[in-house]
Amino acid sequence: MKSACGHTEPRTCESEARDRRQLAARVGPRRHRKMMAAKILDGTAVANQIRREVAPSVEAFTARAGRPPRLGIVLVGNNPASEIYVSGKLKSAGEAGLRADLERLPATATLDELLAVVERLNASDAHDGILVQSPLPEAMGDDAERRVFDVIRPDKDVDGFHPVNVGRLVQNRGTLVACTPSGIIELLERSHVTIAGSRAVVIGRSDIVGKPMALLLLHRHATVTVCHSRTPNLAQVAAEGDILVAAIGRPAFVTPDFVKPGAAVVDVGTTQVTDRATVEKLFPPESKRREVFERRGSLVVGDVHPDVAGVAGALSPVPGGVGPLTIAMLLKNTVTAAILRAGGAG
């Protein structure tokens, strides 16, 4: 199964065990050392700031149109991570004064059934934005996501995944741009991380994060390298980055040897880890993260190893880093779509 962030290889016990062995080999005996702390790139604070900035536009649109901006979210199946993400999106939209409704389809739904829901939302004058939560069930087929994203009307495509919106992004004239990468740009800029003239390295080449991330950094005048599973000397290449974005969906994969001292590191990973040995290796006994694991029996772990805090100049935490920004940018895109559909000026 693909992870909910859509940029992950299938996770199996075998691959988790292999990761653990590789992790142990790379990290060695440095268990739970006390480290100099990197500055925290506080995604929650920046997301709250963006939500406050969006509020007047929501109010003005609602007053003018006689209804709030409206988002249709489609969730197929019961992927636990997607359930959490979608309920966060619904809750945040409601708090921001938007209307968001959820269309659920069972995991057994066919692609045609899903496409019919999208077509209905496309035709609905009352909906300004449409989001189909990724990943879709594997049974829908390898190209299901592409086929769905291709059908969503570009002016309602608040994910920025439609080829028209991707093309606009390539030409640096995007209006609806993928939420996670655009949120990361907001995080870096508002945390005063210099992008122009920097070396930026993106690990991961997904359509949802890696590729749009690379383009956004490039448009802000960074020199960008995109790494992936077949990049030779990955750690060495990553360590050239003044900015390092980790979006590979492999828990704690990015160890200190991947990081240039003082670099700004953004962790996009959100893998649910249930394996006790992995958690014990990563987090010290009395830590908050261990406490969460003891309470829930699972823990969301980023792509960046905790020891990176001792090398990086700035680091986004998991949770509380990129996640809240993705939602804030979704709200922003929905308001933008509503305003543009209503004929322009906010």
Ligand code: GUN
């Ligand atoms: N799954 C994980 N992140 C996203 C996202 O930004 N949009 C959609 N549609 N699905 C996702």
